[in-house]
Amino acid sequence: MAMLSLEKVTRIYKKGEGEVRALDGIDLSVEAGEFLAVVGPSGSGKTTLLNILGCLDSPTGGRIVYDGTDLHSLGEAELSAYRRDRISFIFQSYNLVPVLTVRENVELPLVIEARAKGKKEGLKDAQIKALALEMIEAVGLSDKADRFPRELSGGQEQRVAIARALVKRPLVVLADEPTANLDSRTAGEVLDLMRDINLRMGTTFLFSTHDRLVMERARRIVTLHDGRIATDTAVAPASPGPGTRASGPAADSGSDGIRATKSSKRIS
Ligand SMILES: Nc1ncnc2c1ncn2[C@@H]1O[C@H](COP(=O)(O)OP(=O)(O)OP(=O)(O)O)[C@@H](O)[C@H]1O
Ligand SMILES: [Mg+2]
Numbered sequence: 001m002a003m004l005s006l007e008k009v010t011r012i013y014k015k016g017e018g019e020v021r022a023l024d025g026i027d028l029s030v031e032a033g034e035f036l037a038v039v040g041p042s043g044s045g046k047t048t049l050l051n052i053l054g055c056l057d058s059p060t061g062g063r064i065v066y067d068g069t070d071l072h073s074l075g076e077a078e079l080s081a082y083r084r085d086r087i088s089f090i091f092q093s094y095n096l097v098p099v100l101t102v103r104e105n106v107e108l109p110l111v112i113e114a115r116a117k118g119k120k121e122g123l124k125d126a127q128i129k130a131l132a133l134e135m136i137e138a139v140g141l142s143d144k145a146d147r148f149p150r151e152l153s154g155g156q157e158q159r160v161a162i163a164r165a166l167v168k169r170p171l172v173v174l175a176d177e178p179t180a181n182l183d184s185r186t187a188g189e190v191l192d193l194m195r196d197i198n199l200r201m202g203t204t205f206l207f208s209t210h211d212r213l214v215m216e217r218a219r220r221i222v223t224l225h226d227g228r229i230a231t232d233t234a235v236a237p238a239s240p241g242p243g244t245r246a247s248g249p250a251a252d253s254g255s256d257g258i259r260a261t262k263s264s265k266r267i268s
Pocket of ligand 2 (some may be wrong): 046047050208
């Protein structure tokens with residue numbers, strides 16, 4: 001069974017007299033451990049899709065099933081608990097809490113979960129601290145654990161956001177244009193870190209992006225056009241030979257990645 005499946009998912013926004021079909025019948029199946037990029041022109045529905053997958057928004061129609069749980073079957077409280085415990089976000093603007101240290105930022109999801117679960121079931125403070133420090137080490141920031149976000153570079157802030165996203169061992173990490181605020185070298189490093197975590201921990205990552213650097217590393221690329229899936233492409237494993245990655249020194253940000261799928265095999 002797929003870790004995540006979407007069946008005929010639609011999201012319609014009312015606009016004056018008319019409507020916008022931001023998502024128009026999305027069928028998608030994602031396995032645990034995938035490293036998947038959703039690409040497509042501005043307005044094609046990428047953010048809408050991620051927000052719906054992250055339960056920040058509800059579909060107008062269709063079904064979303066995570067690991068056997070149909071989100072539609074959950075009440076509001078159950079849905080927010082599900083989101084809190086199983087799904088993580090990484091945002092373009094990092095969204096760290098400025099008055100908390102790196103360690104406290106990374107602890108935050110566990111603190112919230114522990115509060116919600118109560119003293120008996122929730123993790124103890126010492127366990128939370130240990131888990132946070134472990135993730136901070138995994139993103140290479142052990143020496144910054146007691147610093148505040150304003151003392152960090154953009155790439156370091158995004159690493160903290162990655163640690164925060166991973167600390168609760170979510171089913172999936174949803175990342176909406178996570179490299180948009182980073183220069184290309186830092187973006188490459190942050191993406192390599194995510195890919196490394198994906199391989200080492202088996203965490204599923206789902207990106208929305210315009211960034212060639214993301215597409216070069218993705219193992220599967222789903223292209224949206226006007227709220228529909230236009231292509232769904234598995235990228236062949238990297239090898240020294242030609243035709244595996246759409247890479248090269250001239251790789252630029254800002255295109256929509258159709259070229260990145262050229263050398264890969266179609267799976268649908
Ligand atoms: N809250 C909203 N109310 C009305 N229309 C919306 C709303 N959010 C998104 N839309 C519309 O839905 C469509 C999809 O928007 P979405 O933000 O998902 O696109 P996107 O692919 O993420 O674009 P971008 O690459 O610019 O981030 C667009 O036509 C957009 O104008
Ligand atoms: Mg968007």
